[in-house]
Amino acid sequence: MSVELSFLGIPRNLTTAVLALAIGIGVALVLGAAMRTLFGRALSPIVRWTIDALLIFVAIETFLYFGGPALPAGIYNYVSFLAWTLFFAAVFRFLLRMIMGFLAKRGSAAAVNPLIRHILYVLLLALVVTILLREILDVHVTSIVATSAVLTAVIGLALQSTLSNVIAGLTIQTDRLFKPGDWVALGEHKGIVIETSIRSTKIRTRENVIVVVPNGKIIEAPVVNYSQPGPEYIRPFFVSVGYEHPPGEVKEAIRETLAGQPHILQDPPAAIRVDSYGDFAVSYEIRAWVKDGAVEELVRDEALTRMWYVFKRHGIRIPFPIRDVTLHAPPDSERIAGETARGVEALLRDVEIMSPLSEEERSRVARAAHVHLYAEGEVLFRQGDAGESFFLIRTGSVDIVIQDAGGMERHLATLGPGEYFGEMSLLTGEPRSATARVTRDLVVVVITKDNFASLLETNPELADRFSEALARRQAEIHAELARETGQAHAFSSEEYKRGLRGRIRQFFRLKPRKEG
Incomplete structure:
Protein backbone atom coordinates (compact mmCIF):
# COMPACT_ATOMS: atom_id res chain seq x y z
CA MET A 1 0.00 0.00 0.00
CA SER A 161 -32.78 13.54 46.61
CA THR A 162 -30.98 16.00 44.36
CA LEU A 163 -33.99 16.38 42.06
CA SER A 164 -36.22 16.87 45.10
CA ASN A 165 -33.97 19.69 46.30
CA VAL A 166 -33.91 21.28 42.83
CA ILE A 167 -37.71 21.23 42.58
CA ALA A 168 -37.93 22.61 46.12
CA GLY A 169 -35.53 25.39 45.11
CA LEU A 170 -37.83 26.29 42.22
CA THR A 171 -40.79 26.34 44.61
CA ILE A 172 -38.93 28.65 47.00
CA GLN A 173 -38.16 31.07 44.18
CA THR A 174 -41.63 30.90 42.66
CA ASP A 175 -43.38 31.52 45.99
CA ARG A 176 -40.78 34.12 47.02
CA LEU A 177 -40.50 32.66 50.51
CA PHE A 178 -37.36 34.68 51.27
CA LYS A 179 -34.42 36.44 49.66
CA PRO A 180 -30.80 37.13 50.65
CA GLY A 181 -30.70 39.47 53.64
CA ASP A 182 -33.96 38.23 55.19
CA TRP A 183 -34.05 36.99 58.79
CA VAL A 184 -35.74 33.59 58.79
CA ALA A 185 -36.39 30.53 60.93
CA LEU A 186 -35.92 27.29 58.97
CA GLY A 187 -36.83 24.46 61.29
CA GLU A 188 -34.58 24.71 64.33
CA HIS A 189 -32.20 27.16 62.64
CA LYS A 190 -32.65 30.93 62.77
CA GLY A 191 -30.47 33.45 60.95
CA ILE A 192 -29.97 35.71 57.95
CA VAL A 193 -30.21 34.27 54.42
CA ILE A 194 -26.91 34.43 52.53
CA GLU A 195 -27.86 32.68 49.29
CA THR A 196 -30.21 30.12 47.76
CA SER A 197 -28.74 27.73 45.20
CA ILE A 198 -30.31 24.93 43.15
CA ARG A 199 -29.76 22.41 45.94
CA SER A 200 -29.67 24.28 49.27
CA THR A 201 -29.99 27.53 51.19
CA LYS A 202 -27.25 29.07 53.33
CA ILE A 203 -28.02 31.08 56.47
CA ARG A 204 -25.74 32.72 59.04
CA THR A 205 -26.92 32.35 62.62
CA ARG A 206 -26.50 34.84 65.48
CA GLU A 207 -23.53 32.73 66.59
CA ASN A 208 -21.87 33.60 63.23
CA VAL A 209 -22.15 29.98 62.09
CA ILE A 210 -23.00 29.07 58.48
CA VAL A 211 -25.81 26.50 58.23
CA VAL A 212 -26.58 24.82 54.89
CA VAL A 213 -30.21 23.64 54.74
CA PRO A 214 -31.34 21.37 51.84
CA ASN A 215 -34.20 22.97 49.94
CA GLY A 216 -36.23 19.77 50.27
CA LYS A 217 -36.17 20.09 54.06
CA ILE A 218 -37.26 23.72 53.89
CA ILE A 219 -40.56 23.14 52.08
CA GLU A 220 -41.44 20.24 54.39
CA ALA A 221 -41.70 22.55 57.43
CA PRO A 222 -43.14 26.00 58.16
CA VAL A 223 -40.90 28.90 57.13
CA VAL A 224 -40.91 31.97 59.40
CA ASN A 225 -39.70 35.13 57.65
CA TYR A 226 -39.11 38.01 60.08
CA SER A 227 -38.31 40.43 57.23
CA GLN A 228 -41.64 40.20 55.39
CA PRO A 229 -43.78 42.15 54.77
CA GLY A 230 -41.24 44.52 56.38
CA PRO A 231 -38.25 44.34 58.74
CA GLU A 232 -40.36 45.50 61.71
CA TYR A 233 -42.17 42.81 63.67
CA ILE A 234 -43.58 42.13 67.14
CA ARG A 235 -41.30 40.54 69.75
CA PRO A 236 -43.36 39.27 72.71
CA PHE A 237 -41.86 38.66 76.14
CA PHE A 238 -43.24 38.27 79.64
CA VAL A 239 -42.65 39.66 83.13
CA SER A 240 -44.29 38.82 86.45
CA VAL A 241 -44.95 41.13 89.43
CA GLY A 242 -46.57 40.80 92.83
CA TYR A 243 -50.33 40.81 93.34
CA GLU A 244 -50.21 43.94 95.49
CA HIS A 245 -49.44 46.23 92.52
CA PRO A 246 -52.37 47.62 90.45
CA PRO A 247 -52.17 46.75 86.72
CA GLY A 248 -52.35 50.42 85.77
CA GLU A 249 -49.26 51.21 87.84
CA VAL A 250 -47.36 48.24 86.42
CA LYS A 251 -48.25 49.09 82.82
CA GLU A 252 -47.11 52.67 83.29
CA ALA A 253 -43.77 51.47 84.68
CA ILE A 254 -43.34 49.14 81.68
CA ARG A 255 -44.05 52.02 79.29
CA GLU A 256 -41.39 54.05 81.08
CA THR A 257 -39.00 51.15 80.55
CA LEU A 258 -39.64 50.93 76.81
CA ALA A 259 -39.52 54.70 76.16
CA GLY A 260 -36.33 55.76 74.44
CA GLN A 261 -34.95 52.27 73.86
CA PRO A 262 -33.02 52.48 70.57
CA HIS A 263 -34.07 49.12 69.12
CA ILE A 264 -37.79 49.34 69.98
CA LEU A 265 -40.17 51.34 67.78
CA GLN A 266 -42.21 53.92 69.64
CA ASP A 267 -44.78 54.12 66.85
CA PRO A 268 -46.73 51.89 66.82
CA PRO A 269 -46.53 51.65 70.62
CA ALA A 270 -46.01 48.36 72.42
CA ALA A 271 -49.11 46.50 73.61
CA ILE A 272 -49.02 45.60 77.33
CA ARG A 273 -51.58 43.06 78.54
CA VAL A 274 -52.35 41.10 81.69
CA ASP A 275 -51.59 37.56 80.59
CA SER A 276 -52.53 35.41 83.59
CA TYR A 277 -52.86 35.17 87.35
CA GLY A 278 -50.28 32.63 88.51
CA ASP A 279 -49.59 30.98 91.84
CA PHE A 280 -47.12 33.64 92.88
CA ALA A 281 -47.56 36.61 90.57
CA VAL A 282 -49.50 38.40 87.87
CA SER A 283 -47.95 37.77 84.45
CA TYR A 284 -47.85 40.57 81.87
CA GLU A 285 -47.25 40.11 78.15
CA ILE A 286 -45.29 42.85 76.39
CA ARG A 287 -45.64 42.92 72.60
CA ALA A 288 -43.01 45.39 71.41
CA TRP A 289 -42.26 46.32 67.81
CA VAL A 290 -38.57 45.79 67.04
CA LYS A 291 -36.70 47.26 64.08
CA ASP A 292 -34.90 44.15 62.84
CA GLY A 293 -34.57 40.45 63.54
CA ALA A 294 -30.85 40.92 64.10
CA VAL A 295 -31.49 42.73 67.41
CA GLU A 296 -34.22 40.45 68.78
CA GLU A 297 -32.22 39.05 71.69
CA LEU A 298 -30.63 42.43 72.40
CA VAL A 299 -34.10 44.00 72.68
CA ARG A 300 -35.19 41.47 75.28
CA ASP A 301 -32.01 41.93 77.31
CA GLU A 302 -32.22 45.74 77.25
CA ALA A 303 -35.90 45.76 78.19
CA LEU A 304 -35.62 43.31 81.09
CA THR A 305 -32.44 44.97 82.38
CA ARG A 306 -33.99 48.43 82.47
CA MET A 307 -37.22 47.02 83.86
CA TRP A 308 -35.42 45.92 87.02
CA TYR A 309 -34.28 49.49 87.68
CA VAL A 310 -37.66 51.03 86.88
CA PHE A 311 -39.49 48.52 89.10
CA LYS A 312 -36.98 49.19 91.88
CA ARG A 313 -37.62 52.93 91.70
CA HIS A 314 -41.39 52.46 91.77
CA GLY A 315 -41.29 49.86 94.52
CA ILE A 316 -42.75 47.15 92.28
CA ARG A 317 -41.83 43.71 93.55
CA ILE A 318 -40.68 40.93 91.22
CA PRO A 319 -41.65 37.74 93.06
CA PHE A 320 -39.97 34.35 92.93
CA PRO A 321 -41.72 31.00 93.40
CA ILE A 322 -41.02 29.58 96.87
CA ARG A 323 -43.50 27.34 98.64
CA ASP A 324 -41.72 27.29 101.99
CA VAL A 325 -43.70 29.14 104.66
CA THR A 326 -41.30 31.28 106.64
CA LEU A 327 -42.12 33.88 109.28
CA HIS A 328 -40.04 37.02 108.79
CA ALA A 329 -39.60 39.70 111.39
CA PRO A 330 -40.63 43.08 109.97
CA PRO A 331 -37.63 45.20 109.00
CA ASP A 332 -36.68 48.09 111.21
CA SER A 333 -37.90 50.68 108.73
CA GLU A 334 -36.97 53.58 110.98
CA ARG A 335 -33.37 52.33 111.23
CA ILE A 336 -33.10 51.87 107.44
CA ALA A 337 -34.61 55.29 106.76
CA GLY A 338 -32.25 56.85 109.29
CA GLU A 339 -29.16 55.33 107.68
CA THR A 340 -30.26 56.56 104.23
CA ALA A 341 -31.03 60.04 105.55
CA ARG A 342 -27.62 60.34 107.22
CA GLY A 343 -25.91 59.34 103.98
CA VAL A 344 -27.90 61.93 102.02
CA GLU A 345 -27.21 64.58 104.64
CA ALA A 346 -23.49 63.94 104.36
CA LEU A 347 -23.69 64.41 100.58
CA LEU A 348 -25.66 67.65 100.93
CA ARG A 349 -22.93 69.23 103.10
CA ASP A 350 -20.63 69.31 100.06
CA VAL A 351 -23.22 70.83 97.69
CA GLU A 352 -22.57 74.53 97.27
CA ILE A 353 -26.13 75.62 96.52
CA MET A 354 -27.32 73.86 99.69
CA SER A 355 -24.95 75.94 101.82
CA PRO A 356 -27.73 78.37 102.88
CA LEU A 357 -29.40 75.53 104.82
CA SER A 358 -28.78 75.08 108.52
CA GLU A 359 -27.92 71.65 109.94
CA GLU A 360 -31.52 71.13 111.04
CA GLU A 361 -32.91 72.23 107.65
CA ARG A 362 -30.43 70.03 105.82
CA SER A 363 -31.52 67.08 107.97
CA ARG A 364 -35.18 67.72 107.12
CA VAL A 365 -34.40 67.76 103.39
CA ALA A 366 -32.37 64.55 103.69
CA ARG A 367 -35.20 62.70 105.45
CA ALA A 368 -37.69 63.74 102.75
CA ALA A 369 -35.41 62.95 99.79
CA HIS A 370 -35.70 59.82 97.65
CA VAL A 371 -32.92 57.55 96.40
CA HIS A 372 -33.54 56.22 92.88
CA LEU A 373 -31.69 53.76 90.65
CA TYR A 374 -31.33 54.14 86.88
CA ALA A 375 -29.83 51.79 84.29
CA GLU A 376 -27.16 52.74 81.79
CA GLY A 377 -28.77 54.31 78.73
CA GLU A 378 -31.87 55.63 80.50
CA VAL A 379 -32.84 59.27 80.10
CA LEU A 380 -33.71 61.10 83.34
CA PHE A 381 -35.25 64.02 81.47
CA ARG A 382 -35.08 65.68 78.07
CA GLN A 383 -34.40 69.24 77.05
CA GLY A 384 -37.63 71.24 77.29
CA ASP A 385 -39.35 68.87 79.75
CA ALA A 386 -41.17 70.41 82.69
CA GLY A 387 -39.41 69.76 85.99
CA GLU A 388 -39.25 70.63 89.66
CA SER A 389 -36.62 68.25 91.02
CA PHE A 390 -32.91 68.29 91.81
CA PHE A 391 -30.49 65.37 91.36
CA LEU A 392 -27.41 64.59 93.45
CA ILE A 393 -25.26 61.67 92.24
CA ARG A 394 -24.17 59.04 94.77
CA THR A 395 -22.66 56.54 92.30
CA GLY A 396 -22.56 56.30 88.51
CA SER A 397 -22.35 59.00 85.87
CA VAL A 398 -24.60 61.16 83.68
CA ASP A 399 -24.00 62.92 80.36
CA ILE A 400 -25.49 66.41 80.00
CA VAL A 401 -26.21 67.27 76.35
CA ILE A 402 -28.08 70.06 74.60
CA GLN A 403 -29.74 70.18 71.20
CA ASP A 404 -28.99 73.17 69.01
CA ALA A 405 -31.37 74.89 66.62
CA GLY A 406 -30.34 72.50 63.85
CA GLY A 407 -31.29 69.45 65.89
CA MET A 408 -27.69 68.36 66.53
CA GLU A 409 -26.72 67.19 70.01
CA ARG A 410 -23.73 68.79 71.76
CA HIS A 411 -22.10 67.26 74.81
CA LEU A 412 -21.73 69.71 77.70
CA ALA A 413 -20.42 67.65 80.59
CA THR A 414 -20.16 64.24 82.23
CA LEU A 415 -21.11 64.35 85.91
CA GLY A 416 -20.04 61.81 88.52
CA PRO A 417 -20.39 61.05 92.25
CA GLY A 418 -20.93 64.14 94.42
CA GLU A 419 -21.98 66.32 91.47
CA TYR A 420 -25.49 67.64 90.96
CA PHE A 421 -27.85 69.06 88.32
CA GLY A 422 -31.44 70.28 87.98
CA GLU A 423 -31.17 73.07 90.57
CA MET A 424 -32.91 75.67 88.37
CA SER A 425 -35.96 73.46 87.87
CA LEU A 426 -36.08 72.74 91.61
CA LEU A 427 -36.06 76.39 92.66
CA THR A 428 -37.80 78.15 89.73
CA GLY A 429 -39.74 75.40 87.92
CA GLU A 430 -38.23 76.38 84.57
CA PRO A 431 -38.15 73.71 81.82
CA ARG A 432 -35.09 71.52 81.57
CA SER A 433 -32.36 73.32 79.64
CA ALA A 434 -30.56 70.11 78.66
CA THR A 435 -30.97 66.33 78.41
CA ALA A 436 -29.56 64.03 81.12
CA ARG A 437 -28.60 60.53 79.96
CA VAL A 438 -27.19 57.81 82.23
CA THR A 439 -23.78 56.55 81.07
CA ARG A 440 -23.09 54.22 84.00
CA ASP A 441 -25.62 52.57 86.35
CA LEU A 442 -26.79 55.40 88.57
CA VAL A 443 -27.78 55.82 92.22
CA VAL A 444 -29.09 59.35 92.63
CA VAL A 445 -30.67 61.42 95.42
CA VAL A 446 -33.81 63.19 94.19
CA ILE A 447 -35.06 66.31 95.97
CA THR A 448 -38.37 67.79 94.82
CA LYS A 449 -40.17 71.09 95.19
CA ASP A 450 -42.38 69.59 97.89
CA ASN A 451 -39.28 68.86 100.01
CA PHE A 452 -38.32 72.56 99.89
CA ALA A 453 -41.77 74.13 100.13
CA SER A 454 -42.11 73.74 103.90
CA LEU A 455 -38.60 75.16 104.47
CA LEU A 456 -39.29 78.29 102.43
CA GLU A 457 -42.68 78.79 104.04
CA THR A 458 -41.13 78.85 107.52
CA ASN A 459 -38.02 80.76 106.42
CA PRO A 460 -38.72 82.92 103.31
CA GLU A 461 -35.26 84.50 103.61
CA LEU A 462 -33.85 81.26 102.19
CA ALA A 463 -35.00 82.50 98.77
CA ASP A 464 -32.42 85.30 98.97
CA ARG A 465 -29.64 82.92 99.97
CA PHE A 466 -30.48 80.44 97.22
CA SER A 467 -30.58 83.21 94.61
CA GLU A 468 -27.07 84.28 95.71
CA ALA A 469 -25.78 80.70 95.49
CA LEU A 470 -27.33 80.16 92.05
CA ALA A 471 -25.98 83.50 90.81
CA ARG A 472 -22.45 82.46 91.82
CA ARG A 473 -22.90 79.14 90.00
CA GLN A 474 -24.18 80.86 86.85
CA ALA A 475 -21.24 83.28 86.96
CA GLU A 476 -18.85 80.31 87.08
CA ILE A 477 -20.65 78.67 84.13
CA HIS A 478 -20.41 81.85 82.04
CA ALA A 479 -16.72 82.22 82.89
CA GLU A 480 -16.12 78.61 81.81
CA LEU A 481 -17.95 79.24 78.52
CA ALA A 482 -15.81 82.32 77.93
CA ARG A 483 -12.64 80.27 78.42
CA GLU A 484 -13.83 77.52 76.05
CA THR A 485 -15.07 79.80 73.26
CA GLY A 486 -12.62 82.68 73.70
CA GLN A 487 -15.56 85.11 73.69
CA ALA A 488 -16.70 87.26 76.59
CA HIS A 489 -20.25 86.63 77.81
CA ALA A 490 -22.04 89.60 79.31
CA PHE A 491 -23.39 88.57 82.70
CA SER A 492 -24.52 90.76 85.58
CA SER A 493 -24.51 88.76 88.79
CA GLU A 494 -26.53 91.33 90.77
CA GLU A 495 -29.19 91.76 88.10
CA TYR A 496 -29.45 88.00 87.65
CA LYS A 497 -29.73 87.50 91.42
CA ARG A 498 -32.61 89.98 91.73
CA GLY A 499 -34.55 88.36 88.90
CA LEU A 500 -33.88 84.89 90.28
CA ARG A 501 -35.07 85.85 93.75
CA GLY A 502 -38.39 86.97 92.32
CA ARG A 503 -38.81 83.77 90.32
CA ILE A 504 -38.10 81.60 93.38
CA ARG A 505 -40.65 83.49 95.46
CA GLN A 506 -43.21 83.27 92.67
CA PHE A 507 -42.64 79.54 92.14
CA PHE A 508 -43.07 78.76 95.84
CA ARG A 509 -45.84 81.39 96.22
CA LEU A 510 -44.00 83.38 98.84
CA LYS A 511 -44.90 86.93 99.73
CA PRO A 512 -42.89 89.53 97.80
CA ARG A 513 -39.85 90.80 99.67
CA LYS A 514 -39.96 94.45 100.66
CA GLU A 515 -36.96 96.36 99.30
CA GLY A 516 -35.16 99.00 101.32
Missing part, protein backbone atom coordinates in the same frame (compact mmCIF):
# COMPACT_ATOMS: atom_id res chain seq x y z
CA SER A 2 1.51 3.31 -1.04
CA VAL A 3 1.16 6.55 0.90
CA GLU A 4 1.05 9.82 -1.01
CA LEU A 5 3.81 12.03 0.38
CA SER A 6 3.95 15.78 0.45
CA PHE A 7 6.31 18.33 1.91
CA LEU A 8 9.33 16.70 3.67
CA GLY A 9 7.67 13.31 3.47
CA ILE A 10 4.65 14.26 5.69
CA PRO A 11 1.28 12.87 4.54
CA ARG A 12 -0.67 15.43 2.52
CA ASN A 13 -3.85 15.12 4.62
CA LEU A 14 -1.92 15.74 7.86
CA THR A 15 -0.17 18.74 6.32
CA THR A 16 -3.51 20.20 5.30
CA ALA A 17 -4.95 19.67 8.79
CA VAL A 18 -1.99 21.34 10.52
CA LEU A 19 -2.09 24.31 8.15
CA ALA A 20 -5.84 24.66 8.69
CA LEU A 21 -5.40 24.60 12.48
CA ALA A 22 -2.68 27.25 12.24
CA ILE A 23 -4.94 29.44 10.10
CA GLY A 24 -7.82 29.04 12.59
CA ILE A 25 -5.65 29.95 15.58
CA GLY A 26 -4.19 32.88 13.67
CA VAL A 27 -7.62 34.25 12.79
CA ALA A 28 -8.74 33.91 16.43
CA LEU A 29 -5.63 35.68 17.74
CA VAL A 30 -5.97 38.55 15.26
CA LEU A 31 -9.65 39.07 16.08
CA GLY A 32 -8.97 38.86 19.83
CA ALA A 33 -6.13 41.39 19.65
CA ALA A 34 -8.32 43.74 17.62
CA MET A 35 -11.16 43.55 20.16
CA ARG A 36 -8.86 44.22 23.13
CA THR A 37 -7.21 47.11 21.32
CA LEU A 38 -10.55 48.72 20.52
CA PHE A 39 -12.29 48.22 23.88
CA GLY A 40 -9.57 47.50 26.43
CA ARG A 41 -10.91 47.13 29.97
CA ALA A 42 -14.27 48.67 29.13
CA LEU A 43 -15.70 45.20 28.52
CA SER A 44 -17.48 43.47 31.39
CA PRO A 45 -16.36 39.95 32.46
CA ILE A 46 -19.38 38.28 30.83
CA VAL A 47 -18.67 40.06 27.52
CA ARG A 48 -14.98 39.11 27.62
CA TRP A 49 -15.89 35.47 28.38
CA THR A 50 -18.36 35.42 25.48
CA ILE A 51 -15.83 36.91 23.06
CA ASP A 52 -13.18 34.37 24.08
CA ALA A 53 -15.63 31.48 23.57
CA LEU A 54 -16.69 32.79 20.16
CA LEU A 55 -13.06 33.22 19.09
CA ILE A 56 -12.41 29.59 19.95
CA PHE A 57 -15.50 28.70 17.89
CA VAL A 58 -14.14 30.72 14.93
CA ALA A 59 -10.76 28.99 15.22
CA ILE A 60 -12.37 25.53 15.20
CA GLU A 61 -14.67 26.35 12.29
CA THR A 62 -11.76 27.80 10.29
CA PHE A 63 -9.82 24.63 10.97
CA LEU A 64 -12.78 22.50 9.81
CA TYR A 65 -13.28 24.64 6.68
CA PHE A 66 -9.72 24.26 5.44
CA GLY A 67 -8.77 20.94 6.97
CA GLY A 68 -12.10 19.17 7.16
CA PRO A 69 -11.71 17.16 3.93
CA ALA A 70 -8.48 15.71 5.27
CA LEU A 71 -10.14 14.46 8.50
CA PRO A 72 -12.02 11.19 8.96
CA ALA A 73 -15.80 11.76 8.88
CA GLY A 74 -16.28 10.66 12.49
CA ILE A 75 -13.68 13.07 13.87
CA TYR A 76 -15.04 15.90 11.72
CA ASN A 77 -18.56 15.43 13.09
CA TYR A 78 -17.46 15.23 16.73
CA VAL A 79 -15.32 18.36 16.45
CA SER A 80 -18.20 20.19 14.74
CA PHE A 81 -20.59 19.06 17.50
CA LEU A 82 -18.28 20.41 20.21
CA ALA A 83 -17.78 23.70 18.35
CA TRP A 84 -21.50 24.38 17.98
CA THR A 85 -22.17 23.34 21.58
CA LEU A 86 -19.58 25.91 22.71
CA PHE A 87 -21.15 28.54 20.44
CA PHE A 88 -24.67 28.11 21.82
CA ALA A 89 -23.41 27.87 25.42
CA ALA A 90 -21.67 31.25 25.05
CA VAL A 91 -24.61 32.90 23.29
CA PHE A 92 -27.23 31.60 25.77
CA ARG A 93 -25.17 32.65 28.76
CA PHE A 94 -24.67 36.15 27.37
CA LEU A 95 -28.31 36.64 26.33
CA LEU A 96 -29.72 35.35 29.63
CA ARG A 97 -27.42 37.63 31.62
CA MET A 98 -28.46 40.64 29.54
CA ILE A 99 -32.19 39.84 29.68
CA MET A 100 -32.16 39.18 33.43
CA GLY A 101 -30.21 42.38 34.03
CA PHE A 102 -32.78 44.35 32.05
CA LEU A 103 -35.67 42.78 33.97
CA ALA A 104 -33.93 43.35 37.30
CA LYS A 105 -33.70 47.08 36.55
CA ARG A 106 -37.46 47.06 35.97
CA GLY A 107 -38.03 45.57 39.42
CA SER A 108 -38.54 41.91 38.60
CA ALA A 109 -37.70 39.86 41.72
CA ALA A 110 -37.39 36.63 39.73
CA ALA A 111 -34.72 38.13 37.48
CA VAL A 112 -32.54 39.07 40.44
CA ASN A 113 -32.20 35.47 41.61
CA PRO A 114 -29.38 33.55 39.86
CA LEU A 115 -31.11 30.19 40.46
CA ILE A 116 -33.76 30.88 37.79
CA ARG A 117 -31.10 32.01 35.32
CA HIS A 118 -29.08 28.83 35.86
CA ILE A 119 -32.10 26.58 35.39
CA LEU A 120 -33.11 28.34 32.15
CA TYR A 121 -29.53 28.07 30.94
CA VAL A 122 -29.39 24.32 31.58
CA LEU A 123 -32.77 23.70 29.92
CA LEU A 124 -31.91 25.71 26.79
CA LEU A 125 -28.50 24.09 26.47
CA ALA A 126 -29.98 20.60 26.93
CA LEU A 127 -32.50 21.32 24.16
CA VAL A 128 -29.78 22.50 21.76
CA VAL A 129 -27.50 19.55 22.57
CA THR A 130 -30.38 17.19 21.80
CA ILE A 131 -30.87 18.85 18.40
CA LEU A 132 -27.12 18.87 17.64
CA LEU A 133 -26.82 15.18 18.52
CA ARG A 134 -29.54 14.36 16.00
CA GLU A 135 -28.44 16.72 13.20
CA ILE A 136 -24.64 16.33 13.37
CA LEU A 137 -23.97 12.95 14.97
CA ASP A 138 -27.22 11.30 13.85
CA VAL A 139 -27.87 10.22 17.44
CA HIS A 140 -31.51 10.12 18.59
CA VAL A 141 -31.91 10.70 22.32
CA THR A 142 -35.23 8.81 22.45
CA SER A 143 -33.56 5.64 21.21
CA ILE A 144 -30.82 5.98 23.81
CA VAL A 145 -33.37 6.37 26.59
CA ALA A 146 -35.48 3.48 25.31
CA THR A 147 -32.54 1.06 25.16
CA SER A 148 -31.22 2.00 28.62
CA ALA A 149 -34.33 1.90 30.79
CA VAL A 150 -32.53 0.08 33.59
CA LEU A 151 -29.69 2.61 33.59
CA THR A 152 -32.21 5.45 33.60
CA ALA A 153 -34.01 3.94 36.60
CA VAL A 154 -30.74 3.56 38.51
CA ILE A 155 -29.72 7.15 37.77
CA GLY A 156 -33.20 8.40 38.71
CA LEU A 157 -33.07 6.66 42.09
CA ALA A 158 -29.57 7.96 42.74
CA LEU A 159 -30.59 11.53 41.90
CA GLN A 160 -33.95 11.41 43.67
